[in-house]
Each structure stands twice: as C-alpha cells, then as structure tokens.
Amino acid sequence: MQTLLEAWRHTSEGGPGALILPDGCQDLIGTRWPGEATRWFLAPMADQAYLATASPGQQYRGYRLRPGVVLEAGPLLARMHGNDLDDEGFAEQALAEHTALMxxxxxxxxxxxxxxxxxxxxxxxxxxxxxxxxxxxxxxxxxxxxxxxxxxxxxxxxxxxxxxxxxxxxxxxxxxxxxxxxxxxxxxxxxxxxxxxxxxxxxxxxxxxxxx
Structure with a gap:
C-alpha cells in the first residue's frame, strides 16, 4: 500500500517560528542552509503542539507519511545520508523500500x-x-x-x-x-x-x- 501522503517544500524567512499541530503523521525531512550539504531527519508523530524555528534562507523538503505507517528509521536515514535535497525521486524510492502500511x-x-x-x-x-x-x-x-x-x-x-x-x-x-x-x-x-x-x-x- 502507498505510504507517502504528500511531499512539501518550504524556505524559512526566519522570525519567531511556527506552531506545529499534531496530525497523526511522521515526516522525512531534509534541510539545507545556503552553501551547505543537506541533513536528513525524521519528525516523529506528535502528541502535542510544538514550536519549530529556523534561520532565514533555510530550505526544507518534507515527505509526509500516511497515518499508521511503520518505517525502518535507521536504514532509511542511512540511505538518505548525503542525498541532495532536490532529488525527489531518490527519496520516494527510499521511502517505498523502508516504509510499510498494513x-x-x-x-x-x-x-x-x-x-x-x-x-x-x-x-x-x-x-x-x-x-x-x-x-x-x-x-x-x-x-x-x-x-x-x-x-x-x-x-x-x-x-x-x-x-x-x-x-x-x-x-x-x-x-x-x-x-x-x-x-x-x-x-x-x-x-x-x-x-x-x-x-x-x-x-x-x-x-x-x-x-x-
């Protein structure tokens, strides 16, 4: 079953940050500062709201997983290590191989x-x-x-x-x-x-x- 719900992209303008509300999803997120390499991490399913802050110009690409998805966190992040933020096809293939939804x-x-x-x-x-x-x-x-x-x-x-x-x-x-x-x-x-x-x-x- 398809595990990817949607892909999203965001470039921060700085400021006080954004309040993130629980939605039942996990996200694979890549972030990059101008001139630096992409860093990938997993945003776990939230149980309460939290504040997300970022520096001006910081870029994000995220892949939101459907509620209930099970993922292999270690292998997925190892696969994504060093991958460019803009290589959407690679990320989607990695998610297909390391996530599942019954x-x-x-x-x-x-x-x-x-x-x-x-x-x-x-x-x-x-x-x-x-x-x-x-x-x-x-x-x-x-x-x-x-x-x-x-x-x-x-x-x-x-x-x-x-x-x-x-x-x-x-x-x-x-x-x-x-x-x-x-x-x-x-x-x-x-x-x-x-x-x-x-x-x-x-x-x-x-x-x-x-x-x-």
Whole structure:
C-alpha cells in the first residue's frame, strides 16, 4: 500500500517560528542552509503542539507519511545520508523500500475518522474492542482512543472557522460539553478554543493532510 501522503517544500524567512499541530503523521525531512550539504531527519508523530524555528534562507523538503505507517528509521536515514535535497525521486524510492502500511491499519484509521465514537468504528470494521486495541497499539504505535481524539479535535478546528457558538461546536464535534472541548483543545494545541479562533493560520491546519 502507498505510504507517502504528500511531499512539501518550504524556505524559512526566519522570525519567531511556527506552531506545529499534531496530525497523526511522521515526516522525512531534509534541510539545507545556503552553501551547505543537506541533513536528513525524521519528525516523529506528535502528541502535542510544538514550536519549530529556523534561520532565514533555510530550505526544507518534507515527505509526509500516511497515518499508521511503520518505517525502518535507521536504514532509511542511512540511505538518505548525503542525498541532495532536490532529488525527489531518490527519496520516494527510499521511502517505498523502508516504509510499510498494513491494509487493516489503514481501514481501521479510516473507520475511526468517520465514526462518532469507537463503538461505531468497531461495528463498521466488524471487530471487537480488544482486537482493534491490539491492532492499532501494536501496528500504529498509538491506541484507538488516541486516533479517535485526534480526528475529533482536527474536526473541531474546522468547525471553529464558523461563527457558531462554542457550545454548539462542542456538541457537533462530539464532546460531552464545552468544558470537555476546552480541555481537548488545550491538550492538543496548548490553546483554548477562543484563542484558536484568533489564529486563522492554525485553524487552516485542520484542512491539511493527516488523520481525520
């Protein structure tokens, strides 16, 4: 199964840095300063928001992997060592050889993203709670509850772009109440829903590639 979700490129203008929000993905990233060799590293799946800083002119090329992908980190980075930032074909071939995504994992994550709760996802998949727990905890590195909460929160980001009252958004997103939504927003982004509404560049990340 195809493991690459998308490729991206960025040149830093410097400044205070960018807040990176969890999306359920891992990225293979190459970075290069003008006149220097490319350095490759893996950005692991994030459990909470973090600040990424860079120097002016610093270039990046990234390869975002689908949620649930398993990778051979050591061999992949060894293969990429010394490879030029602009050789996209080489990177994609290396990813094809050193990453994998089980069909059962991809199906489970899709069902969770589309379901109101984990019980509904289990019914869609025709599996027990224990089987789903074992599959995702073992093969994706995170339990089903993580994936459910992440998808719900990313859906919340999209709902916060509207003018709907926060209590209505909480109900539509599937939270017990507005206080529950507040806790989850702080858990994932370190910001309240009200503060997130004041950051349209963060809300837009709810439409970016990732889980949910």
């Amino acid at each position: 069909g059962s994992v991809a199906s489970a994550l899709e069902a969770i993203a589309q379901s109101a709760d984990l019980r509904q996802a289990q019914r869609l998949l025709g599996v027990s709670a224990r089987s789903l727990q074992r599959l995702l905890s073992t093969r994706s590195g995170r339990p089903p509850l993580y994936w459910h909460r992440l998808a719900r929160w990313r859906r919340t980001l999209r709902l916060l772009e509207t003018d709907a009252p926060l209590a209505e958004i909480a109900a539509e997103a599937g939270y017990a109440d507005q206080a529950h939504m507040n806790l989850e927003c702080r858990r994932w982004a370190g910001l309240s829903p009200l503060r997130l509404r004041q950051r349209p560049e963060l809300l837009a990340l709810g439409h970016a590639s990732g889980h949910g």
